[in-house]
Amino acid sequence: MSIKLKCLSHTPLRGLNDPGADVVREVDTVLAQARAEVEAFDPELIVIFAPDHYNGLFYDLMPPFVIATAAESVADYQTLPGPLSIPRDLALEMTKFILDQDVDIALSHRLQVDHGCTQTLEELTGSLTRYPAIPIIINSVAPPFGPYRRVRKLGEAVGKFLATLNKRVLILGTGGLSHEPPVPLLSGAPDEIANFLIAGRNPTPEARAARQARTIAAGKIYGTEACAQTPLNEEWDLAFIDLLTNRRLAEVDDFRIDEISKAAGRSTHEVRTWVAAFAALAATGPYAARKDYYRAINEWIAGYGVVSAEQA
Numbered sequence: 249m250s251i252k253l254k255c256l257s258h259t260p261l262r263g264l265n266d267p268g269a270d271v272v273r274e275v276d277t278v279l280a281q282a283r284a285e286v287e288a289f290d291p292e293l294i295v296i297f298a299p300d301h302y303n304g305l306f307y308d309l310m311p312p313f314v315i316a317t318a319a320e321s322v323a324d325y326q327t328l329p330g331p332l333s334i335p336r337d338l339a340l341e342m343t344k345f346i347l348d349q350d351v352d353i354a355l356s357h358r359l360q361v362d363h364g365c366t367q368t369l370e371e372l373t374g375s376l377t378r379y380p381a382i383p384i385i386i387n388s389v390a391p392p393f394g395p396y397r398r399v400r401k402l403g404e405a406v407g408k409f410l411a412t413l414n415k416r417v418l419i420l421g422t423g424g425l426s427h428e429p430p431v432p433l434l435s436g437a438p439d440e441i442a443n444f445l446i447a448g449r450n451p452t453p454e455a456r457a458a459r460q461a462r463t464i465a466a467g468k469i470y471g472t473e474a475c476a477q478t479p480l481n482e483e484w485d486l487a488f489i490d491l492l493t494n495r496r497l498a499e500v501d502d503f504r505i506d507e508i509s510k511a512a513g514r515s516t517h518e519v520r521t522w523v524a525a526f527a528a529l530a531a532t533g534p535y536a537a538r539k540d541y542y543r544a545i546n547e548w549i550a551g552y553g554v555v556s557a558e559q560a
């Protein structure tokens with residue numbers, strides 16, 4: 249068993265509403281390096297913890313955690329279409345193992361995944377099918393959320409399963425850090441928006457284009473006084489990265505959902521995927537982690553970070 253981890257932000261505005269060329273180049277360089285490391289590691293399995301943004305999962309039945317044996321990209325924004333390459337039997341075995349660890353997880357034999365999963369797969373591997381990958385979706389965008397300690401337990405269960413395999417495994421977490429894109433809330437929503445949040449699967453191309461235009465417009469004013477959304481919070485982001493790299497993961501058990509939403513934005517909870525990823529790695533033994541990159545990037549609506557770790 250050999251395990252490596254990468255956690256990084258995603259943003260569908262990359263390429264659609266870019267910051268200055270120097271910042272774009274900086275991030276390109278960081279991602280090229282990360283991708284080269286993945287290529288050199290040559291993983292036999294990827295486990296990707298990802299959020300969903302009302303593309304695959306809706307309030308008609310909103311699960312806290314889902315694992316999939318088959319999944320297809322909805323190709324939102326500029327992401328790749330097509331199926332992921334999921335090892336079906338191994339995903340089923342992992343599901344049973346997680347349940348046996350007293351962690352409830354929903355199972356999908358036909359999941360739709362969005363940029364929250366596919367962007368990172370593409371950035372780190374060049375496609376959606378380069379390596380066998382098992383996606384685990386953690387609800388991070390559609391409140392209410394369970395406590396962070398449950399996410400840590402989920403990660404632990406996954407890590408214990410990975411420790412039983414004799415494989416090179418890459419664990420990925422995608423999303424965060426601080427940010428609040430214009431994702432509507434069900435609470436108080438007018439009927440049309442409520443209907444979308446409850447049962448908005450497979451929107452028309454026009455609806456997708458309108459959503460993309462809304463996000464781009466938000467990116468153009470994000471962080472200014474004209475913007476109603478909670479701004480980026482570099483201090484929160486760096487403290488969170490510090491907690492991970494200093495192996496203080498247990499502290500997430502004290503995280504307060506509402507406080508984080510207020511301090512760093514409602515979508516900051518995508519860091520739940522990072523918590524699960526690190527908990528999985530930590531369950532396999534001691535680890536060493538490093539911060540590869542951080543910058544608060546308003547144009548992308550992203551406290552943008554990249555962190556790597558491996559067994560020590």
Ligand SMILES: O=C(O)CCc1cccc(O)c1O
Nearest residue numbers: 258259260301429431463549
């Ligand atoms: O739900 C949507 O369509 C917007 C999603 C979105 C926007 C900006 C930064 C992100 O990280 C992100 O996920």
Ligand SMILES: [Fe+2]
Nearest residue numbers: 364423424518
């Ligand atoms: Fe996101």
